[in-house]
Amino acid sequence: xxxxxxxxxxxxxxxxxxxxxxxxxxxxxxxxxxxxxxxxxxxxxxxxxxxxxxxxxxxxxxxxxxxxxxxxxxxxxxxxxxxxxxxxxxxxxxxxxxxxxxxxxxxxxxxxxxxxxxxxxxxxxxxxxxxxxxxxxxxxxxxxxxxxxxxxxxxxxxxxxxxxxxxxxxxxxxxxxxxxxxxxxxxxxxxxxxxxxxxxxxxxxxxxxxxxxxxxxxxxxxxxxxxxxxxxxxxxxxxxxxxxxxxxxxxxxxxxxxxxxxxxxxxxxxxxxxxxxxxxxxxxxxxxxxxxxxxxxxxxxxxxxxxxxxxxxxxxxxxxxxxxxxxxxxxxxxxxxxxxxxxxxxxxxxxxxxxxxxxxxxxxxxxxxxxxxxxxxxxxxxxxxxxxxxxxxxxxxxxxxxxxxxxxxxxxxxxxxxxxxxxxxxxxxxxxxxxxxxxxxxxxxxxxxxxxxxxxxxxxxxxxxxxxxxxxxxxxxxxxxxxxxxxxxxxxxxxxxxxxxxxxxxxxxxxxxxxxxxxxxxxxxxxxxxxxxxxxxxxxxxxxxxxxxxxxxxxxxxxxxxxxxxxxxxxxxxxxxxxxxxxxxxxxxxxxxxxxxxxxxxxxxxxxxxxxxxxxxxxxxxxxxxxxxxxxxxxxxxxxxxxxxxxxxxxxxxxxxxxxxxxxxxxxxxxxxxxxxxxxxxxxxxxxxxxxxxxxxxxxxxxxxxxxxxxxxxxxxxxxxxxxxxxxxxxxxxxxxxxxxxxxxxxxxxxxxxxxxxxxxxxxxxxxxxxxxxxxxxxxxxxxxxxxxxxxxxxxxxxxxxxxxxxxxxxxxxxxxxxxxxxxxxxxxxxxxxxxxxxxxxxxxx
Numbered sequence: 019x020x021x022x023x024x025x026x027x028x029x030x031x032x033x034x035x036x037x038x039x040x041x042x043x044x045x046x047x048x049x050x051x052x053x054x055x056x057x058x059x060x061x062x063x064x065x066x067x068x069x070x071x072x073x074x075x076x077x078x079x080x081x082x083x084x085x086x087x088x089x090x091x092x093x094x095x096x097x098x099x100x101x102x103x104x105x106x107x108x109x110x111x112x113x114x115x116x117x118x119x120x121x122x123x124x125x126x127x128x129x130x131x132x133x134x135x136x137x138x139x140x141x142x143x144x145x146x147x148x149x150x151x152x153x154x155x156x157x158x159x160x161x162x163x164x165x166x167x168x169x170x171x172x173x174x175x176x177x178x179x180x181x182x183x184x185x186x187x188x189x190x191x192x193x194x195x196x197x198x199x200x201x202x203x204x205x206x207x208x209x210x211x212x213x214x215x216x217x218x219x220x221x222x223x224x225x226x227x228x229x230x231x232x233x234x235x236x237x238x239x240x241x242x243x244x245x246x247x248x249x250x251x252x253x254x255x256x257x258x259x260x261x262x263x264x265x266x267x268x269x270x271x272x273x274x275x276x277x278x279x280x281x282x283x284x285x286x287x288x289x290x291x292x293x294x295x296x297x298x299x300x301x302x303x304x305x306x307x308x309x310x311x312x313x314x315x316x317x318x319x320x321x322x323x324x325x326x327x328x329x330x331x332x333x334x335x336x337x338x339x340x341x342x343x344x345x346x347x348x349x350x351x352x353x354x355x356x357x358x359x360x361x362x363x364x365x366x367x368x369x370x371x372x373x374x375x376x377x378x379x380x381x382x383x384x385x386x387x388x389x390x391x392x393x394x395x396x397x398x399x400x401x402x403x404x405x406x407x408x409x410x411x412x413x414x415x416x417x418x419x420x421x422x423x424x425x426x427x428x429x430x431x432x433x434x435x436x437x438x439x440x441x442x443x444x445x446x447x448x449x450x451x452x453x454x455x456x457x458x459x460x461x462x463x464x465x466x467x468x469x470x471x472x473x474x475x476x477x478x479x480x481x482x483x484x485x486x487x488x489x490x491x492x493x494x495x496x497x498x499x500x501x502x503x504x505x506x507x508x509x510x511x512x513x514x515x516x517x518x519x520x521x522x523x524x525x526x527x528x529x530x531x532x533x534x535x536x537x538x539x540x541x542x543x544x545x546x547x548x549x550x551x552x553x554x555x556x557x558x559x560x561x562x563x564x565x566x567x568x569x570x571x572x573x574x575x576x577x578x579x580x581x582x583x584x585x586x587x588x589x590x591x592x593x594x595x596x597x598x599x600x601x602x603x604x605x606x607x608x609x610x611x612x613x614x615x616x617x618x619x620x621x622x623x624x625x626x627x628x629x630x631x632x633x634x635x636x637x638x639x640x641x642x643x644x645x646x647x648x649x650x651x652x653x654x655x656x657x658x659x660x661x662x663x664x665x666x667x668x669x670x671x672x673x674x675x676x677x678x679x680x681x682x683x684x685x686x687x688x689x690x691x692x693x694x695x696x697x698x699x700x701x702x703x704x705x706x707x708x709x710x711x712x713x714x715x716x717x718x719x720x721x722x723x724x725x726x727x728x729x730x731x732x733x734x735x736x737x738x739x740x741x742x743x744x745x746x747x748x749x750x751x752x753x754x755x756x757x758x759x760x761x762x763x764x765x766x767x768x769x770x771x772x773x774x775x776x777x778x779x780x781x782x783x784x785x786x787x788x789x790x791x792x793x794x795x796x797x798x799x800x801x802x803x804x805x806x807x808x809x810x811x812x813x814x815x816x817x818x819x820x821x822x823x824x825x826x827x828x829x830x831x832x833x834x835x836x837x838x839x840x841x842x843x844x845x846x847x848x849x850x851x852x853x854x855x856x857x858x859x860x861x862x863x864x
Contacts, residue, residue, distance in 0.1 A: 044089070044090050044113030044114065045086075045087040045088055045089055045090065045111075045113065045114075045383050046088055046090055046111040046112050046113055046114060046115045046116065046117060047084065047085065047086045047087075047088065047111075047115070047116040047117070047294075048068070048084075048085045048088055048095070048109055048111060048116075048117050048118075048119055049082070049083065049084045049085070049116060049117075049118060049119075050066075050082070050083060050118050050119040050120040050121065051077075051080070051081050051082050051083075051120050051121075052064045052066070052077050052081045052082075052083065052097060052120070052121045052122075052123060053081055053120070053121075053122055053123070054122070054123060054124075054125065055122040055123060055124045055125075056124075056125075057785070059081075059785070060077075060079075060080050060081025060082075060827065061077060061081050061099060061102070061123060062077055062078060062079045062080075062081060062827055063076060063077060063099060063157065064076065064077040064081070064083075064097055064098070064099040064102075064121075064123065065097070065098045065099065065265075066083045066085065066095055066096075066097055066121075067095070067096045067098070068085060068088055068093050068094075068095060068385070069093060069094040069095070069096055070091075070093055070094075070385075071088065071089060071093070071384060071385030072385040072426055073085055073087075073088060073381070073385045074262075074264075074265065075264055075265060076261065076264075076265040076266065078267065078268055078863075079268075079827035079828050079863050080827060084294075085264075086290070086293060086294025086295075086381075087293065087294050087295060087381060087383055088111045089111070089383055089384060090111050090112055090113040091110070091111055092108065092109070092110045092111075093108075093109055093110075093111065094106050094107070094108055094109075095107045095108075095109055095119055095121070097121045097123060098134075099123065100156050100157060100158075101125060101126070101783070102123040102124060102125055102126055103123065103124045103125075103126035105121050105122070105123050105124075107119050107120075107121050125743055126642075133145035133154050135148050135152045135154060135237055136237070136257070137152065137237045137238075137239050137255055137257040138150040138152050138239050139246075139475075139477070139511060139513065139523070140246055140464065140477055140479075140511065141466060141475065141477060144550075145637070146547060146550070146551075146552070146553040146637055146638070147521065147545055147547055147553060148545075148555075149521075149523045149541075149543035149545055149555055149557055150239045150240070150241060150243075150543075150555075150557060150633075151178070151239065151240040151241055151633065151635055151649040151651075151734065152237055152238070152239050152240075153176045153177070153237070153238045153240070154235070154236070154237055155172050155173065155176070155235075155236035155237070155238070158781075158783075158789070158791075159172050159175075160172055160230050160231055160233050160236065161230075161231050161822075161832075162791065162820040162822070162832065162834055163230055163834070164229050164230035164231035164232075164272070164284075165272075165274045165282060165832070165834055165857045165858070165859045166834065166836060166855065166857060167186070167187065167224065167229075167230075167280070167282055167305045167307065167371070168183075168186070168187060168189065168223065168230075169223055169226060169230045169233075170183075170189040170191050170223055171836070172230060172236060173191060173236075173238060173256075174777070174793070174795060174818070175748070175750070175777040175779055175793055175795070176238055176750075177240075177649075177734040177735065177736045177750035177751070177752050177777075178193045178194055178240050178649075178732075178734040178752050179191065179192070179193055179238070179240075180192040180193070180195075180197045180770075180771055180772075180775075181845070182197060182199075182201075182770075182845040182846045182849070183845050183846070183849070183850075183852055184199075184310075184311070184401065184402065184403050184844075184845075184846045184848075184849030184850050185309045185310055185311040185369070185400055185401045185402075185849070185850050186224070186278070186307050186308075186309050186310065186369050186400065187222075187223045187224035187369065187371075187400050188223070188400055188401060188402045188403065188849070189221070189223050190220075190846065191204050191206075191221070191256065192204055192253060192254075192771075193238070193240040193241070193253045193254040194240060194241065194253055194254075194651060194653065194730065194732065194754070194771075195253075195653075195730045195732070195754055195756060195769040195770075195771040196253075196655060196658075196728070196730070196769045196770065196771065197769070197770040197771055197804075198770060198804040198805075199403040199404065199405070199804040199805055199807065199846050199848065199849070200218060200220050200402070200403070200404050200405060200804075200805070201220070202214065202218075202219045202220055202250050202252075202563060202566065203250070203252040203253040203254070203563060204238075204251075204252075204253055204254040204255065204256055205243065205247055205250045205251040205252075205254070205255045205256070206221050206256045206258070207247075207255065207256070207257050207258065208226070208228075208258045208259075208260070209258070209259055209260055209391075209420065209422070210420075210422065210431050210433075210462070211418065211420055211431075211433045211435065211460075212435075212458075212460065213226070213435065214250070215437055215454075215456065216435075216437055216454065216456025216457070216458055216485060216486075216487050216567070217437075217454050217456055217487060217489065217493065217566065217567045217568060218404070218566050218567070218568055219250065219564075219566035219567075220402075220566075222397055222400075222411075222414070222416065224305070224369065224371045224395075224397045224400050225371065225373070225395040225397040225414065225416040226373065226395060227301075227373045227374060227375040227393035227394065227395050227416075227418070228260055228301055228303075228373075228375060228393075229272070229284045229301075229303055231272065231284070231861070232260060232261075232266075232284070232286055232301060233258055233259070233260060234259045234260050234261035234265065235257075235258075235259045236256070236257070236258050236259075237256075237257045238254060238255070238256050238257075239254055239255045239256075239257070240253075240254045240649070240734070241253070241254060241557070241559060241631060241633055241651060242539075242541075242559035242560060242561030242629050242630075242631050242653070243255040243559070243561060244527060244529075244537075244539035244559075244560065244561035244562055245509070245511070245525040245526055245527050245539045245540060245541030245559060245560070245561075246477075246509055246511060246525055246527060246541070247527075248481075248507050248509070248527055248529050248539070249505075249529060249534075249537075249562060249563065249564040249626070250563050250564065251561055252561045252562065252563040252627065252629050253561075253629070260377075261299075262297060262299070262377075262379050262387065262389070263288045263289070263290070263297025263298050263299040263377060263378075263379045264288075264290055264294070264297045264379070264381070266286065266288045266299060267288050267289055267290060267297075268287075268288065268289075268863060268864065269285075269286070269287045269863065269864050270284075270285070270286045270287075270861065270862070270863050271283075271284070271285050271286075271861070271862045271863075271864075272284045272285075272859060272860070272861040272862075273859055273860060274857055274858055274859020274860070275857065275858070275859070276855070276856050276857035276858055277854065277855040277856045277857060278307045278308040278309070278310075278855055279306070279307065279308045279368065280305075280306065280307040280308075280855070280857055281304075281305075281306045281307075282303070282304070282305045282306070282859070283303065283304050284301065284302070284303040285301065285302050285303070286299070286300070286301040287299070287300055287301075288300075294381065295380065295381060296378065296379065296380055296381070297378070297379040297381065298376070298377065298378050298379070299376070299377045299379075300374070300375070300376045300377070301374055301375055302373070302374035303371075303372070303373050303374065304370075304371070304372050304373075305370065305371040305372075305373075306368050306369070306370045306371075307368060307369050307370075308366065308368055308369070309350075309366060309368070309369050309399070309400070309401065309850070310850035310851060310852045310853065311350060311366075311401040311408075311850045312325050312350070312850065312851075313346070313349040313350045313353050313355065313362055313366075313446075314345065314346045314408075314446070315345050315346055315347070315348075315349050315355035315360035315361075315362065316345055316359070316360040316361070317345055317358065317359050317360040318345075318360075319343040319344050319345050320343075321345065321346075321360070322342050322343075322848075323342075323343075325851055326844065326851060328842045328851065329812060329842040329843050329844055329851045330812060331812055331813075336809055336810035339803075339806060339807055339808040339809065339848075341407065341447070341577065341806040341807065342807065342808075342809065342848070344447070344577065344578070345360050346407070346408070346446040346447050347446070347447065347448055347449040347578060348410075348444050348445070348446045348448075348449040349362060349364075349446075350366050350367070350399075350401065350410060350446075351366070351367040351399050351410060351412060352364050352365055352366050352367035352399075353365065353366060366399075367398075367399045368399065369398065369399045369400050370396075370397075370398040370399060371395060371396065371397050371398070372395070372396045373393070373394065373395035373396070374393060374394065374395075375391060375392065375393025375394075376391065376392060376393065377389060377390070377391040378390050378391070384425075384426075385425075385426065386423065386424065386425040386426070387422075387423075387424045388421075388422070388423045388424075389420070389421065389422045389423075389424070390419075390420070390421050391419065391420045391421075392417070392418065392419040392420070393417070393418055394415065394416065394417040394418070395415075395416045396413065396414075396415050396416075396440075397411060397413070397414050397416065398411075398412065398413045398414075399411070399412065399413075401446075401850075403804075403805070403807065403846050403848050403849050404568075404805060405568070405618070405661060405662055405804070405805035405806070406445060406447065406572075406574060406575075406576050406577075406618045406662065406805065406806065407445060407446060407447035407448075407576075407577070407805070407806050407807075407848075408445075408446045408447065408848070409443055409444065409445055409446065409452065410443060410444050410446060411439070411443040412439070412440075412441040412442060412443055412444065413439070413440040413441040414437060414438065414439050414440065414443065414454075415436070415437070415438045415440055416435070416436065416437050417435075417436045418433060418434060418435045418436065419433060419434050420432070420433040420434075421433070426466075427465065427466055427467065428463065428464065428465045428466065429463065429464050429466070430462075430463045431460075431461070431462050431463070432459075432460065432461040432462075433459075433460050434457065434458065434459050434460075435457070435458040435460075436456065436457050436458075437454060437455070437456045438454070438455050438456075439452070439453050439454050439455070442492075445574065445575060447575075447576070447577050447578075447806075448574075448575035448576070448577055448578065450492070450574060450575045451492060452489070452492045452493050452574065453489050453490045453492045453493070454487070454488075454489050454493065455487070455488045455489075455490075456485070456486065456487045456488075457485075457486040457487075458483065458484070458485055458486075459483070459484045459486075460481065460482070460483045460484075461481065461482050461483075462479065462480070462481035462482075463479055463480060463481075464477055464478065464479030464480075464509075465477070465478050465479065470514070473514060473515045474512070474513060474514040474515070475512075475513040475514075476510070476511070476512050476513075477509075477510060477511045477512075478509075478510045479508070479509050479510070480506075480507060480508045480509070481506070481507045481509075482504070482505070482506055482507075483504070483505045483506075483507075484502065484503070484504050484505075485502065485503045485504075485505075485567075486501070486502045487499075487500075487501055487502075487567055488500040488501075491573075492574070493568070493571075493572060493573065493574055494567070494571045494572070494573055494620075495571070495573040495712075498570075498571040498573075498622070499571075503531065503532040503533055504531065504532055505529065505530070505531035505532070505534075506529070506530050506531070507527060507528065507529045507530070508527070508528045509525070509526070509527035509528070510525065510526060510527075511523065511524070511525035511541075512524045512525070519546060519547050519548050520544065520545070520546050520547075521544070521545045521547070522542075522543070522544050522545075523541070523542065523543040523544070523545070524540075524541070524542050524543075525540070525541040525542075526538060526539065526540045526541065527539045529562075531564070533564070533565075533570060533622075534564055534625075534626055535625065535626075537562050537626060538560075539559075539560045539561055539562065540558075540559075540560055541557070541558065541559050541560070542557070542558045543555060543556065543557040543558070544556050551638050551639040551640075552636070552637075552638035552639075553636070553637055553638065554634075554635070554636050555633075555634065555635050555636075556632070556633070556634050557632065557633045557634075557635075558631070558632050559629075559630070559631050559632075559633070560628070560629065560630050560631075561628075561629040561631075562626040562627060562628050562629065563626060563627040563629075564626050565624040565626070565627075565659050565722070567620075568620060569620055569621065569624055569659050569722045570620045570621065570622050570624060571620040571622060572618050572619060572620035573617065573618075573619055573620065574617070574618050575615065575616065575617060575618070576616045576617055576618035576662065576718075576720055576806075577616045577806075578616070579613035579614055579615055579616060580613075580614045580616055580701075580704055580718055581611075581612050581613065581614075582607075582608050582611050582612075582614055582704075583605070583611050583612050585611075585691070585694055585695070585701075586604075586605070586607045586608070586611045588694070589607070589687070589690065589691070589694075590604075592690075594686075595683075595686070595687055595690055598679050598680060598683045598686075598687060599679065599687075601678035601679070602676050602678045602679065606676075607676065608708075608716040609715050609716045614704075614708075614716055614717060614718060615715075615717045615718070616704075616717070616718045616720075617711070617717045617718070617719050617720075618662050618719075618720055618721070619667060619669075619670065619711075619719050619720070619721045620721065620722065621666075621667045621669070621721050621722045621723060623668075624659060624722060624723075624724055625657055625724050626657065627655070627656070627657050627658055627659060627724075628655070628656045628657055629653055629654075629655050629656075630653065630654045630656075631651055631652060631653035631654070632651070632652055633649060633650065633651040633652075634649075634650050634651075635647070635648065635649040635650070636648050642740075643739060643740040643741075644737070644738070644739050644740070645737065645738050646735075646736070646737045647734075647735070647736045647737075648733065648734065648735050648736075649733070649734045650731075650732070650733050650734075651730075651731060651732060651734075652729070652730070652731040653729070653730050653731070654727070654728075654729050655726075655727065655728045655729075655730065656726075656727050657724040657725070657726070657727075658724065658725060658726040658728075658765075658767065659722050659723075659724060660722055660723050660724075660725055660726070660762055660765045660767075661722075661765060661766065661803070661804065661805055661806075662720035662721065662722065662805065662806065663706075663720055663721065663722075663723065663762070663764050663765060664703050664704070664705075664706035664707025664718070664719065664720050664721075664764075665706040665707055666721055666722070666723035666725075666762070666764075667719065667721035667722070667723065669721075670707075670709040670710075670711070670719045670721065671709060671710075672688065672692070672708070672709065673688060673691065673692075673708040673709050673710060673716060674688060674710060675687045675688050691708070692705050692708070693705075695708065703718070703720070704718045706764070707719050707720055723762065725760070725761070725762035725765060726758070726760050726761050726762060726765065726767050727758075727759040727760040728756055728757065728758050728759060728767065728769070729756065729757045729759060730754065730755070730756040730757075730769065731755055731756075732752065732753050732754040732755060733751075733752070733753045734750065734751075734752050734753075735750060735751045735752075736748075736749070736750040737749055737750070744782050744783055744784050744785070745780070745781070745782055746780070746781045746782075746783075747778070747779070747780050747781075748777075748778075748779045748781075749776065749777060749778045749779065750776060750777050751774070751775075751776040752774065752775050752776065753773070753774050754769070754771050754772065754773055754774065755773065756769050756771075766803035766808050767803075768800075768801045768802070768803050769800075770800070770801075770802050770803070770804060771800060772797050772798040772799070772800045772811075773798055773800065774798050775795070775796060775797040775798065776795070776796055777793060777794065777795050777796075778793070778794045779791065779792065779793040779794075780792050780793075787823050787824030787825065787826075787830075788821075788822070788823050788824075789821070789822045789823075789824075790819075790820070790821050790822075791819065791820045791821075792817065792818070792819045793817070793818045793819075794815070794816075794817050795814070795815070795816050795817075795818070796813075796814070796815045797813060797814040797815075798813050799811055799812050799813040802846065802847035803847075804846075804847075804848075805848075806848070807846075807847045807848030808847060809847035809848075810847070811844070811845060811846075811847060812843060812844075814841065814843045814845070815841065816836075816837045816838075816839075816841055816843070817837070817838045817839060818834075818835065818836050818837065818838065819834075819835045819838050820832065820833065820834045820835070821833050827863075828862060828863045828864060829860065829861070829862050829863075830860065830861045831858070831859070831860045832858065832859060832860070832861075833856070833857065833858040834856075834857050834858070835854065835855070835856045835857075836854065836855045836856075836857075837852065837853060837854045837855065838854060839854070840853050840854035841853075
């Protein structure tokens with residue numbers, strides 16, 4: 019009901035905007051056809067922009083476009099499409115008239131100076147002039163990865179990116195080191211909307227409301243970004259934009275399937291109403307697949323070792339965690355484990371996602387756009403690796419609404435994100451059912467100005483965000499649950515051209531919230547562009563990451579209860595200590611000695627993690643057919659939130675003996691208990707974490723703390739060569755190094771990042787409609803430690819391939835192979851072993 023009420027409010031707001039029927043300016047229509055210069059073939063997907071008003075359209079399958087309600091006057095139309103030289107056409111629009119403006123485009127190698135990006139500065143600029151390392155994911159990559167249902171795969175060949183996969187859709191996207199099993203260091207935005215979950219702050223990639231092929235653009239900024247984007251733009255910003263209704267007029271149907279019993283279908287329709295004043299876009303989709311995840315319930319604790327055997331090159335299973343040899347108490351949904359042996363019966367339930375969205379745009383005469391949108395995704399049965407072990411999300415609903423008014427000089431946005439577990443999500447280690455109902459309300463506005471004859475540009479903005487969270491005391495204790503927290507921010511960026519070739523940038527953001535101290539995140543950069551084909555930059559940044567609600571307030575089982583019966587029996591048999599326990603009933607020294615709870619608890623005194631960095635970079639088109647870029651960086655990282663550790667949270671002190679033990683003897687008993695537990699590696703964690711909780715009951719508690727300092731530095735190289743009009747080769751190499759300067763005892767502080775990785779891709783795009791692509795990705799082996807899992811990640815060398823054929827402008831068939839030669843590998847220790855996946859499908863437009 020909340021979703022329907024909010025959608026109704028958005029529709030009403032747009033109706034109010036549309037009420038005036040008399041425009042301040044008379045308008046006309048521009049229409050035309052875009053073809054290839056040498057053979058006259060129509061070009062679909064070309065973006066047509068009106069310089070000045072900023073109005074845009076996209077050509078259809080016949081190469082035609084229509085731009086309605088353009089103010090009368092003379093303008094320049096700019097035609098852009100990857101792989102073609104930008105083309106400009108002058109046009110005069112008459113009031114009430116229709117003007118034809120055709121264009122012929124020439125095939126041309128992709129040039130960096132032709133790419134327009136917006137994420138680095140929150141404003142359009144050429145990629146060569148951006149004050150950050152920016153990668154643009156081209157439309158072809160988005161199209162070929164869409165059938166997988168795995169949007170992050172579009173980033174697999176981007177330099178500096180770590181892409182760790184568990185199951186089918188549990189991905190952790192990170193740049194430049196210190197990845198984790200629940201990574202939040204890259205802020206992910208869809209049309210300006212932060213899509214992170216409320217409790218954990220991570221991404222649910224199978225809960226997106228649009229398929230990858232319906233993404234209009236995807237940009238990744240590598241490096242700290244808090245100066246403009248605030249919390250959690252710690253290592254980068256992934257900015258995803260979907261097209262407006264008038265950019266995708268028509269109907270599109272995509273169906274496909276294949277390996278892992280995958281089936282996928284998407285339908286999108288968009289159109290214009292009332293002489294182009296309104297545009298609407300709706301989409302629905304369904305995805306179903308088996309998963310790489312496996313149940314690990316064998317009573318002897320060998321399940322993980324057995325699962326990893328085909329993915330391990332060495333003869334020895336290189337695991338560094340005690341939890342790796344413990345059975346999980348719950349099997350995956352659809353399977354049942356024998357209580358005694360852990361043997362499985364039944365088949366895994368498939369991973370499923372059902373999603374859709376509806377968008378309504380109102381286009382003003384001066385080029386402004388008012389947008390109202392709502393959508394929802396239902397995600398089922400995905401398994402995620404978290405700090406307390408694996409969690410299976412049985413069924414969660416992710417609704418949202420968004421309103422945006424985008425003008426040339428300002429932008430106002432408001433959105434609401436929700437998440438509700440329709441059925442419990444289960445901790446597989448403990449079997450506990452976990453609930454979440456979260457709501458995030460966000461409003462933001464920014465003003466954009468130019469000055470000094472367009473030499474300068476100034477952005478000023480602010481935002482307010484409200485979190486509401488209720489876990490029904492399954493993840494947070496009663497006093498901290500069902501809570502609301504507010505965050506506020508002000509930000510600005512100043513740019514000025516000192517000369518035709520030199521630009522300086524200064525930015526800063528002030529963040530304040532109920533759970534964090536005030537944070538100021540500055541940025542400074544200088545960009546030197548001697549020609550439009552070459553640029554050099556130097557950047558200084560600071561960023562921060564806020565602890566999530568789990569790290570602040572978690573209260574959940576961290577595993578099966580501990581049995582200290584043998585320890586109690588030994589203490590009672592001790593000639594010195596035994597008499598002291600005469601007043602303590604047998605089996606109750608630790609309240610319930612045979613089943614002492616093992617609890618993971620949050621720490622509400624945590625501070626933010628901090629990142630200070632400098633970068634230098636070069637990018638340029640060395641010839642018409644060859645580009646090259648290099649980025650070098652150095653970051654100092656402080657105050658990491660540790661993994662769950664015993665004895666680090668001051669709220670939970672050392673265990674104290676029961677009141678029935680004589681006061682004078684309690685210290686001796688407490689020391690004996692601690693020493694006995696620490697003497698055995700299997701119980702050493704309990705020795706450091708044995709405590710009493712708020713109710714006075716004994717428990718083994720593991721918690722979080724701020725600790726550690728590290729320095730990371732590296733290089734990111736990328737190059738591309740157009741061998742011929744149809745053939746292209748691209749490659750990149752990433753080199754990463756680090757030093758641990760400070761570390762808390764017991765914390766396994768490692769970057770979870772290989773020292774080197776690289777990609778080589780060859781693509782063919784033929785004029786007959788055939789396109790082919792092959793990508794080889796190599797990753798060195800490295801140590802992994804995150805949460806309860808720690809071990810060695812084997813080196814990887816995988817090949818992905820794809821092929822497609824456009825039967826005509828309305829029908830395309832394609833196949834995609836991920837991990838073509840079926841190399842068995844895991845990329846998160848504790849995650850799944852992933853193999854080959856071969857998929858095929860078709861897309862029809864009409």
